[in-house]
Amino acid sequence: MIAERYRARAEAFEAKVANVRSDQWGNPSPCAQWTALEVVDHVIDMHGVMLGHPIERTEDPLTDFREARRQVQAALESDRATTEVSTPAGPMTLEDHVDQVVSDDLVLHGWDLARATGQDETIPATDVERLWATATAVPADLMERFRTPGAFGPGIEVYGAEIAVPPDAPLQDRLLGYVGRDPMSKNP
Secondary structure: OOHHHHHHHHHHHHHHHHHHHHOOOOOOOOOOOOOOHHHHHHHHHHHHHHHHOOOOOOHHHHHHHHHHHHHHHHHHOOOOOOOOOOOOOOEEHHHHHHHOHHHHHHHHHHHHHHHHHHHOOOHHHHHHHHHHHHHHHOOHHHHHHHHOOOOOOOOOOOOOOOOOOOOOOHHHHHHHHHOOOOOOOOOO
């Protein structure tokens, strides 16, 4: 289940990366102070964090993401998937860590990349529901830490400050507002 969820999310993210025009990499993203390229770089970096080593880079973000994806998918399909790893949230299996961090990042940062580059911003309803349930279940003290820049390391901010969204807005918009994105803002 986790490997399949990762595969589907990585496939969707890769399609977005593949559709970025060369003149769009410098576009601002909904992630404060990140360009479209920096969003992809962050996702690749987080794949390396999951694997315990950096992903080698080329000059092509699509090639780099494909390699990061290949390595994580291989780990998820190996005995390594059930190996316990140390995480900021405590020990868990590698597959659970991937599922809770990088797999969810693919969804949210996929939206960021789509917004930055004028692509389809629709998040699959099952992902919206799952991420909403996960995010809103986080205890208030931990959510405060998630919203504090640098709490999990230099340059790491799990969620931004909550953005007010009308209570009758679609669940995707409420999710995005809750995790610090403004779904009502316009594309760059």
